[in-house]
Amino acid sequence: MSSGVAPPRAERHAPQDAVVRVNRLLRTFSVQTSAEVGSRLRELCVDQVLYADPLARAEGVAAMATHVDFLRRVQSGRRMVLSSGVDVVHEYARFAWRLTDPRGRVQFDGFCVTRFAPSALFAEVIAFIGPFPPLQMRVTVPT
Template sequence: MSDFDTVIDRYLGVWNEANPVARRAAIDELFAENVRYVDPLAAVEGRAALDAVIGAARQQFAGLVFSSGGPVDAHHDQARFTWHLGRPGGEPLVVGFDVAERDADGRIFQVLGFIDRAPGR
Protein backbone atom coordinates (compact mmCIF):
# COMPACT_ATOMS: atom_id res chain seq x y z
CA MET A 1 0.00 0.00 0.00
CA SER A 2 1.44 3.36 -1.01
CA ASP A 3 1.42 6.45 1.16
CA PHE A 4 -1.38 7.89 -0.97
CA ASP A 5 -3.45 4.70 -0.54
CA THR A 6 -3.38 5.41 3.19
CA VAL A 7 -4.32 9.06 2.64
CA ILE A 8 -7.29 8.11 0.47
CA ASP A 9 -8.42 5.47 2.98
CA ARG A 10 -8.36 8.19 5.64
CA TYR A 11 -10.19 10.56 3.25
CA LEU A 12 -13.02 8.06 2.74
CA GLY A 13 -13.05 7.43 6.48
CA VAL A 14 -13.71 11.13 7.08
CA TRP A 15 -16.76 10.95 4.80
CA ASN A 16 -18.00 7.90 6.74
CA GLU A 17 -17.40 9.32 10.23
CA ALA A 18 -20.77 9.71 11.98
CA ASN A 19 -19.48 11.45 15.10
CA PRO A 20 -19.18 15.18 14.33
CA VAL A 21 -16.40 15.76 16.88
CA ALA A 22 -14.33 12.83 15.62
CA ARG A 23 -14.98 13.87 12.02
CA ARG A 24 -13.78 17.42 12.64
CA ALA A 25 -10.65 16.14 14.40
CA ALA A 26 -9.93 13.88 11.41
CA ILE A 27 -10.48 16.79 9.01
CA ASP A 28 -8.06 18.94 11.00
CA GLU A 29 -5.40 16.20 10.77
CA LEU A 30 -5.86 15.29 7.10
CA PHE A 31 -6.68 18.58 5.37
CA ALA A 32 -4.82 21.86 5.04
CA GLU A 33 -6.41 24.81 6.83
CA ASN A 34 -7.52 26.46 3.59
CA VAL A 35 -8.52 23.26 1.77
CA ARG A 36 -10.47 23.80 -1.44
CA TYR A 37 -13.19 21.25 -2.24
CA VAL A 38 -15.14 21.39 -5.51
CA ASP A 39 -17.65 18.90 -6.91
CA PRO A 40 -20.85 19.28 -8.97
CA LEU A 41 -22.86 20.03 -5.80
CA ALA A 42 -20.46 22.13 -3.72
CA ALA A 43 -17.56 24.55 -3.94
CA VAL A 44 -16.07 25.47 -0.56
CA GLU A 45 -12.83 26.59 1.07
CA GLY A 46 -11.61 25.88 4.57
CA ARG A 47 -11.94 23.01 7.01
CA ALA A 48 -15.18 24.26 8.59
CA ALA A 49 -16.87 24.57 5.21
CA LEU A 50 -15.68 21.11 4.18
CA ASP A 51 -16.97 19.71 7.48
CA ALA A 52 -20.38 21.28 6.75
CA VAL A 53 -20.48 19.72 3.26
CA ILE A 54 -19.60 16.29 4.63
CA GLY A 55 -22.13 16.62 7.46
CA ALA A 56 -24.87 17.55 4.99
CA ALA A 57 -23.95 14.60 2.75
CA ARG A 58 -24.09 12.25 5.73
CA GLN A 59 -27.61 13.46 6.52
CA GLN A 60 -28.74 13.26 2.90
CA PHE A 61 -27.29 9.76 2.41
CA ALA A 62 -27.98 8.27 5.86
CA GLY A 63 -27.24 4.55 5.96
CA LEU A 64 -24.93 4.67 2.93
CA VAL A 65 -21.16 4.38 3.03
CA PHE A 66 -18.31 5.60 0.87
CA SER A 67 -15.82 2.98 -0.27
CA SER A 68 -12.93 2.70 -2.67
CA GLY A 69 -13.88 1.92 -6.24
CA GLY A 70 -10.47 0.62 -7.23
CA PRO A 71 -6.78 1.33 -6.99
CA VAL A 72 -5.43 4.81 -6.29
CA ASP A 73 -3.38 6.26 -9.16
CA ALA A 74 -0.86 8.73 -7.73
CA HIS A 75 2.31 10.55 -8.61
CA HIS A 76 4.12 13.44 -7.01
CA ASP A 77 1.61 14.97 -4.61
CA GLN A 78 -1.60 14.23 -6.49
CA ALA A 79 -3.87 11.23 -6.74
CA ARG A 80 -6.93 10.23 -8.66
CA PHE A 81 -9.33 7.61 -7.38
CA THR A 82 -12.81 6.24 -7.89
CA TRP A 83 -15.22 6.00 -4.98
CA HIS A 84 -18.57 4.31 -4.46
CA LEU A 85 -21.52 5.31 -2.32
CA GLY A 86 -24.05 2.68 -1.36
CA ARG A 87 -25.32 0.28 1.23
CA PRO A 88 -22.59 -1.82 2.85
CA GLY A 89 -21.95 -4.88 0.67
CA GLY A 90 -24.43 -3.72 -1.96
CA GLU A 91 -24.18 -2.34 -5.45
CA PRO A 92 -23.13 1.35 -5.40
CA LEU A 93 -25.88 3.89 -6.00
CA VAL A 94 -23.37 6.62 -6.83
CA VAL A 95 -19.95 6.32 -8.44
CA GLY A 96 -17.54 9.25 -8.44
CA PHE A 97 -14.01 10.18 -9.32
CA ASP A 98 -11.85 12.61 -7.32
CA VAL A 99 -8.44 14.17 -7.70
CA ALA A 100 -6.72 15.12 -4.44
CA GLU A 101 -3.55 17.16 -4.05
CA ARG A 102 -1.28 17.36 -1.00
CA ASP A 103 0.81 20.24 0.23
CA ALA A 104 4.43 20.07 1.44
CA ASP A 105 3.19 18.98 4.90
CA GLY A 106 1.33 16.01 3.40
CA ARG A 107 -2.14 17.48 4.01
CA ILE A 108 -4.79 17.54 1.31
CA PHE A 109 -5.16 21.12 0.08
CA GLN A 110 -7.46 20.55 -2.89
CA VAL A 111 -10.05 18.00 -3.99
CA LEU A 112 -11.72 18.15 -7.38
CA GLY A 113 -14.68 15.77 -7.55
CA PHE A 114 -16.79 14.38 -10.36
CA ILE A 115 -19.90 12.20 -10.34
CA ASP A 116 -19.82 9.46 -12.95
CA ARG A 117 -23.08 7.72 -12.08
CA ALA A 118 -26.00 8.67 -9.88
CA PRO A 119 -29.74 7.91 -9.80
CA GLY A 120 -31.57 10.06 -12.31
CA ARG A 121 -28.39 11.04 -14.05
Protein backbone atom coordinates (compact mmCIF):
# COMPACT_ATOMS: atom_id res chain seq x y z
CA MET A 1 0.00 0.00 0.00
CA SER A 2 1.41 3.40 -0.97
CA SER A 3 1.40 6.18 1.59
CA GLY A 4 1.40 8.85 -1.13
CA VAL A 5 4.57 10.38 0.30
CA ALA A 6 7.27 11.04 -2.26
CA PRO A 7 10.84 10.12 -1.35
CA PRO A 8 13.04 13.08 -0.47
CA ARG A 9 14.82 14.56 -3.44
CA ALA A 10 18.57 14.37 -3.56
CA GLU A 11 20.07 17.50 -2.05
CA ARG A 12 23.18 19.24 -3.27
CA HIS A 13 26.16 18.97 -1.00
CA ALA A 14 29.32 20.93 -0.42
CA PRO A 15 32.47 19.39 -1.88
CA GLN A 16 34.27 16.78 0.21
CA ASP A 17 37.30 19.05 0.31
CA ALA A 18 35.32 22.01 1.71
CA VAL A 19 37.87 22.54 4.51
CA VAL A 20 40.72 22.73 1.99
CA ARG A 21 38.75 25.22 -0.13
CA VAL A 22 37.92 27.35 2.91
CA ASN A 23 41.58 27.47 3.96
CA ARG A 24 42.63 28.48 0.44
CA LEU A 25 40.00 31.21 0.44
CA LEU A 26 41.22 32.59 3.78
CA ARG A 27 44.86 32.51 2.66
CA THR A 28 43.88 34.58 -0.39
CA PHE A 29 43.43 37.58 1.93
CA SER A 30 47.16 37.58 2.72
CA VAL A 31 48.91 36.62 -0.52
CA GLN A 32 51.77 38.77 -1.77
CA THR A 33 50.37 40.39 -4.93
CA SER A 34 47.17 41.66 -6.53
CA ALA A 35 47.70 39.22 -9.40
CA GLU A 36 47.79 36.34 -6.93
CA VAL A 37 44.47 37.48 -5.39
CA GLY A 38 42.78 37.42 -8.80
CA SER A 39 44.33 34.12 -9.80
CA ARG A 40 43.26 32.36 -6.60
CA LEU A 41 39.73 33.73 -6.72
CA ARG A 42 39.34 32.59 -10.34
CA GLU A 43 40.31 29.08 -9.18
CA LEU A 44 38.00 29.11 -6.14
CA CYS A 45 34.87 30.98 -7.25
CA VAL A 46 32.23 30.97 -9.97
CA ASP A 47 32.42 33.95 -12.36
CA GLN A 48 29.38 35.62 -10.81
CA VAL A 49 30.35 35.01 -7.16
CA LEU A 50 28.66 37.22 -4.59
CA TYR A 51 30.88 38.49 -1.78
CA ALA A 52 29.58 40.66 1.05
CA ASP A 53 31.04 41.97 4.29
CA PRO A 54 30.24 45.05 6.41
CA LEU A 55 32.42 47.22 4.16
CA ALA A 56 31.32 46.15 0.69
CA ARG A 57 29.21 44.02 -1.60
CA ALA A 58 31.01 42.69 -4.66
CA GLU A 59 29.43 40.76 -7.52
CA GLY A 60 31.73 38.85 -9.84
CA VAL A 61 35.29 37.61 -9.46
CA ALA A 62 36.84 40.89 -10.64
CA ALA A 63 34.88 42.97 -8.11
CA MET A 64 35.61 40.51 -5.32
CA ALA A 65 39.31 40.52 -6.24
CA THR A 66 39.40 44.33 -6.09
CA HIS A 67 37.86 44.33 -2.60
CA VAL A 68 39.95 41.44 -1.26
CA ASP A 69 43.08 43.13 -2.62
CA PHE A 70 42.09 46.34 -0.80
CA LEU A 71 41.67 44.37 2.44
CA ARG A 72 44.98 42.57 1.83
CA ARG A 73 46.83 45.88 1.50
CA VAL A 74 45.12 47.44 4.55
CA GLN A 75 45.85 44.35 6.66
CA SER A 76 49.56 44.50 5.76
CA GLY A 77 51.19 41.38 7.15
CA ARG A 78 48.12 40.12 8.97
CA ARG A 79 46.61 36.72 8.25
CA MET A 80 43.12 35.29 8.29
CA VAL A 81 43.17 31.84 9.85
CA LEU A 82 40.47 29.26 10.38
CA SER A 83 39.46 29.20 14.06
CA SER A 84 36.69 26.58 14.03
CA GLY A 85 35.64 23.50 12.19
CA VAL A 86 33.77 23.87 8.91
CA ASP A 87 30.09 23.07 9.42
CA VAL A 88 28.39 21.90 6.21
CA VAL A 89 24.67 21.64 5.48
CA HIS A 90 23.90 20.66 1.88
CA GLU A 91 25.69 23.26 -0.29
CA TYR A 92 26.19 25.73 2.58
CA ALA A 93 29.12 26.01 4.95
CA ARG A 94 29.89 28.16 7.96
CA PHE A 95 33.14 28.65 9.80
CA ALA A 96 34.86 31.06 12.17
CA TRP A 97 38.10 32.82 11.38
CA ARG A 98 40.38 35.30 13.07
CA LEU A 99 42.68 38.00 11.83
CA THR A 100 46.12 37.72 13.42
CA ASP A 101 49.07 40.10 13.32
CA PRO A 102 52.54 38.94 12.20
CA ARG A 103 53.26 37.75 15.78
CA GLY A 104 50.09 35.65 15.86
CA ARG A 105 48.13 37.97 18.17
CA VAL A 106 44.41 38.09 17.45
CA GLN A 107 43.22 41.40 16.02
CA PHE A 108 39.57 40.38 15.74
CA ASP A 109 37.32 37.43 15.02
CA GLY A 110 34.65 36.84 12.43
CA PHE A 111 32.73 34.14 10.65
CA CYS A 112 31.55 33.35 7.14
CA VAL A 113 28.59 31.66 5.58
CA THR A 114 29.25 30.33 2.09
CA ARG A 115 27.34 28.57 -0.65
CA PHE A 116 28.98 26.20 -3.08
CA ALA A 117 27.85 25.92 -6.70
CA PRO A 118 27.29 22.44 -8.21
CA SER A 119 30.81 22.84 -9.66
CA ALA A 120 32.16 22.89 -6.05
CA LEU A 121 33.31 26.50 -6.50
CA PHE A 122 32.21 29.24 -4.11
CA ALA A 123 29.00 30.91 -5.34
CA GLU A 124 28.52 33.16 -2.29
CA VAL A 125 30.77 34.28 0.53
CA ILE A 126 29.20 36.35 3.29
CA ALA A 127 31.64 37.58 5.96
CA PHE A 128 30.66 38.89 9.39
CA ILE A 129 33.22 40.74 11.51
CA GLY A 130 33.29 40.62 15.28
CA PRO A 131 31.28 38.65 17.82
CA PHE A 132 27.57 38.05 17.59
CA PRO A 133 25.55 41.01 18.86
CA PRO A 134 24.00 40.71 22.33
CA LEU A 135 20.53 39.29 22.62
CA GLN A 136 18.07 42.20 22.69
CA MET A 137 15.11 40.33 24.08
CA ARG A 138 14.44 37.10 25.85
CA VAL A 139 11.99 34.64 24.39
CA THR A 140 10.16 32.48 26.89
CA VAL A 141 8.11 29.48 25.97
CA PRO A 142 5.15 28.71 28.22
CA THR A 143 5.31 25.26 29.76
